[in-house]
Amino acid sequence: MTDSIHDMDVKDKDKLGMSELEAVVEENKELLDHIDWLCNSWDREDVERILLFGNIGAGKSSIVNTIIKALSGMYIPKAKVGQGSTQSKTFSLDRYVSCGVTEEYMGDTERQYLHCESLVGLPTIFDVAGKSNTDSAELDEILELLIGGHVQPGTSIEALTKLQEEHKVGSLKETILKKSREKWRMTKIVFVHSCREKKVPDKLIDCLLRILRKTDPRTAMPKYSAYVYVVLTKYDLVKDENSFKWSSNEPKVTYEEFREIEKEIEQRFSIQGSLEDNRTRWVSYSDATGKDNPYIDNIALKFIKRMLMVRNDEAKSVKTVMSTWTLMNLNMKRYWQNAKRSLEERQFTISLGTLAMGIVFGIFALAMLCKVYIMLKAPPSGHSRDREYY
Ligand SMILES: Nc1nc2c(ncn2[C@@H]2O[C@H](COP(=O)(O)OP(=O)(O)OP(=O)(O)O)[C@@H](O)[C@H]2O)c(=O)[nH]1
Ligand SMILES: [Mg+2]
Incomplete structure (x- = not known):
């Protein structure tokens, strides 16, 4: 781990002038304090459960590793990265309690990382791997069960997929996993898309939106209240005036090309009016971007703060329109x-x-x-x- 901002892998530090970098380091400390406070806030009854969903190789697992680094100060890649490129297409689900941060990973106190007692208040992150751009009845069923709180933490998605194959699609929902628990429901869904992908995975989006638009006929209200957020990963590959912040040397996507993709996703999720609140242009730690960069920490910390700030509507006792x-x-x-x-x-x-x-x-x-x-x-x-x- 680096000890001072002079050692950090930010490209062209001289262009910045150290004061800008110092300001970001200072802002990160404030963000950590705020996250600390939000985790311990008296009215936080339950932790947020965040589902990362997107195409194979979109950068979901790298997001988890980047969040662990930003919160703990140490880069410990807990989530397996690169599955997309190695063509591993197994549908799986990894769960990271307290965003994957544990006490032994907390960085040195001089840099004022998160307090250990705040760990219990951090969100649990669910990383879905191995889903390419498909919209099948099988995916629809498993995704709905996950979002709706029918799947007990720790359940293997591979085992669920096998059960689905044996007993046909619909059997999980109608017979095997009928009961839903409030504590297992997803409170936030983060749709992840890579800037490098010029095609938006419309089938995955259709599948997700169809589930989220379902209503309960007995209450005439939406069935699921999860808040949807968009993360556009690998922003270091976009050529814009901020490119000097990252040390990536990979081929670039022009800003105009990136905006086309971004606009399409914004329209699909109807977030055009309030972009800053609902989407992030993200850079993860990777071989291309290095292992310690206050700008990358800054993106991750702002994201976690946002996830903690937007509260989910607690399950209220809704009056049924039909007895x-x-x-x-x-x-x-x-x-x-x-x-x-x-x-x-x-x-x-x-x-x-x-x-x-x-x-x-x-x-x-x-x-x-x-x-x-x-x-x-x-x-x-x-x-x-x-x-x-x-
Ligand atoms: N340049 C750059 N590369 C990235 C970034 N994020 C992820 N990558 C690379 O993209 C590839 C895929 O990343 P993963 O995090 O494994 O993607 P995933 O969405 O978890 O993939 P699956 O688990 O297969 O669905 C890896 O080679 C990462 O190093 C980023 O911000 N910038
Ligand atoms: Mg992954």
């Missing part, structure tokens, strides 16, 4: 009308006598069912109820 009784009533009416229509189509008319017989038979069948139920529930003769229990 169970109303729903049953409506369903009965619909079934009755369908049955009537199909009978009429076959020119089948029910006489009053047939109807009466049907009703009597129905009551008889119900009475028999009750009788069988009572018999099954009764304790076996000769045994007291207590003895059965102990």
